[in-house]
Amino acid sequence: MRTTVGIIGAGPAGLLLARLLDGAGIDSVVLESRDRAYVEQRQRAGVLEQGTVDVLRAAGAGERMDREGLPHDGIELRFAGRRHRVDFPALTGGRSVMVYAQTEVCKDLIALRLRDGGPLLFDAEALAVEDAATDSPRVRFRHEGAEDVLECDYVAGCDGFWGVARKAIPAGLTRVFERAYPFGWLGILADVAPSHDELVYARHDRGFALLSMRSPSVSRLYLQVPEGTDVAAWSDDEIWSELDRRLETDDGFTLRRGAVTQKSVTPMRSYVHEPMRHGRLFLAGDAAHIVPPTGAKGLNLAIGDVVTLARALAHRKETGSAELLDAYSATCLRRVWQAERFSYDMTTMLHRIPGATPFEDRLQLARLERIAGSRAAETDLAEGYTGLPFG
Ligand code: RFL
Numbered sequence: 001m002r003t004t005v006g007i008i009g010a011g012p013a014g015l016l017l018a019r020l021l022d023g024a025g026i027d028s029v030v031l032e033s034r035d036r037a038y039v040e041q042r043q044r045a046g047v048l049e050q051g052t053v054d055v056l057r058a059a060g061a062g063e064r065m066d067r068e069g070l071p072h073d074g075i076e077l078r079f080a081g082r083r084h085r086v087d088f089p090a091l092t093g094g095r096s097v098m099v100y101a102q103t104e105v106c107k108d109l110i111a112l113r114l115r116d117g118g119p120l121l122f123d124a125e126a127l128a129v130e131d132a133a134t135d136s137p138r139v140r141f142r143h144e145g146a147e148d149v150l151e152c153d154y155v156a157g158c159d160g161f162w163g164v165a166r167k168a169i170p171a172g173l174t175r176v177f178e179r180a181y182p183f184g185w186l187g188i189l190a191d192v193a194p195s196h197d198e199l200v201y202a203r204h205d206r207g208f209a210l211l212s213m214r215s216p217s218v219s220r221l222y223l224q225v226p227e228g229t230d231v232a233a234w235s236d237d238e239i240w241s242e243l244d245r246r247l248e249t250d251d252g253f254t255l256r257r258g259a260v261t262q263k264s265v266t267p268m269r270s271y272v273h274e275p276m277r278h279g280r281l282f283l284a285g286d287a288a289h290i291v292p293p294t295g296a297k298g299l300n301l302a303i304g305d306v307v308t309l310a311r312a313l314a315h316r317k318e319t320g321s322a323e324l325l326d327a328y329s330a331t332c333l334r335r336v337w338q339a340e341r342f343s344y345d346m347t348t349m350l351h352r353i354p355g356a357t358p359f360e361d362r363l364q365l366a367r368l369e370r371i372a373g374s375r376a377a378e379t380d381l382a383e384g385y386t387g388l389p390f391g
């Protein structure tokens with residue numbers, strides 16, 4: 001099999017890249033190790049930055065998002081029993097975010113790809129990227145029990161944190177920057193109307209809690225739990241009671257309960273792989289970097305990477321110049337590091353860090369007070385949350 005761009009992974013990065021390349025008249029083949037149902041059900045991110053919303057619309061993938069997504073103009077910070085609302089448009093010159101689940105973004109992009117006939121192979125596991133530093137890289141993969149080879153001009157490694165693409169970059173050329181956190185998030189999906197009309201990020205002495213949503217009738221909620229927590233250790237009642245405690249306010253907030261339809265624990269880490277390119281292999285999304293979910297940045301970074309890559313490949317096709325491809329890694333990493341910084345700041349401001357001293361606890365509260373009391377500090381949060389422009 002032969003194509004111009006071999007794309008490994010049908011997550012948001014791989015699927016949007018295929019769509020953008022299609023629009024630029026560049027052919028591609030997408031290889032996805034899982035089946036379609038799995039990719040469409042996997043619960044992950046929920047918040048789309050303004051730039052992501054704009055890109056999906058421009059790619060013709062925004063129709064259902066605009067119908068069913070929930071535009072949000074702010075978030076609430078909750079600490080010491082108080083609430084503080086951050087008003088995004090007022091602080092950023094009109095920017096906001098959209099609550100529309102990653103599952104739905106993937107469903108929309110898969111439907112478009114299959115409708116337009118572009119190759120998208122499910123149950124097709126990439127085994128290795130070969131000859132990445134030559135003019136004819138290849139992806140060895142297994143599809144329906146048989147091994148095959150995809151010959152490409154370029155390979156896009158959009159295969160997430162556990163994928164194979166990154167391994168094709170020699171260790172001697174690589175630097176990895178990493179930070180693990182001694183806690184994770186226990187997330188639930190519940191059939192109940194959200195108890196607040198915007199997302200609530202709560203810092204509490206018992207740990208962080210987040211109230212989010214998927215639709216007007218489905219809530220998504222998270223609790224900070226110790227690293228390595230087994231989801232089975234928490235009954236539904238215990239989860240709701242703990243959410244009650246951490247989300248409580250002095251003005252009597254009440255949390256609506258409903259049937260829990262999904263439960264899982266996600267570990268938290270920060271990770272950056274430099275560079276994001278080796279020869280004709282380009283890493284995008286979680287394959288190259290991970291952020292803790294507190295800043296809602298993971299999916300949006302993945303989108304930013306593939307916008308940059310699609311533009312660079314189109315530029316190469318139109319002008320013959322590899323200038324933008326050569327700049328790919330540096331261009332993406334500027335944005336990646338800003339998202340790493342923002343996600344780290346949000347995480348360390350809102351979570352109970354095991355072993356933190358009373359002094360550090362007070363500093364956390366002081367950071368929150370500063371955001372609540374200073375337009376400059378609040379603007380920094382609003383700009384980070386709604387997202388920097390794509391490079
Ligand atoms: P994805 O979505 O992981 O997609 C990668 C795709 O590659 C496939 N794959 C392979 N295909 C072929 N051959 C191989 N050898 C392959 N190896 C892997 C996988 O099956 C998959 O379909 O990466 P992408 O596209 O870069 O998108 C990134 C986002 O998914 C990610 O940043 C966010 O979802 C991160 N994230 C969250 N972000 C948030 O902003 N809020 C959240 O609440 C949130 N929850 C999460 C998350 C990530 C999680 N992971 C990675 C474990 C919860 C989880 C559990």
Ligand code: PHB
Binds near residue numbers: 212213220294
């Ligand atoms: C979600 O709805 O899954 C969500 C929202 C905001 C975050 C993380 C996850 O920061």
